[in-house]
Amino acid sequence: MATQETHAPIPYAETEHEVTSLRGPLERPLPMSREDLLRYAAGDEAFAPPHWVRLRAPRDSALEARYLATLGALAPLVERDPTLTKAFTELELPRGESRVQRLAARALEGQLAPGAEATLFAFASGGTGARFERLFAREDVPAEA
Secondary structure (H helix, E strand, O other): OOOOOOOOOOOOOOOOOOOOOOOHHHHOOOOOOHHHHHHHHOOOOOOOOHHHHHHHOOOOHHHHHHHHHHHHHHHHHHHHOHHHHHHHHHHOOOOOOHHHHHHHHHHHHHOOOOOOHHHHHHHHOOOOOHHHHHHHOOOOOOOOO
């Protein structure tokens, strides 16, 4: 069988734009206001993509700090305005992951996200061991936790 030469486009040929960094999307801002949160939940590409935040925040200390600042800014807004609850779920991390539980415990122990304690206790709720027992023995634990 003879091989035929083809001039069809190669599927992995150079594109017109170049990806310079895999961190690019994570360098975009996180929402810090009511309006930002609504735009974020609607998929506005000006913000770091929610799926990347969920994946990387428990693994990247710089993103974790930004994420906790966002929680601290937005959790009190959501408590005052329950219509934002659905949009706020876009910022939630997977509660069953031990990395998320440890992130929440660290944030609560260090008071790194004032105003977001209820959210952080929810993230930490699946944690086990002495650290989490001490954490949930505190007087400031929300009733729903």
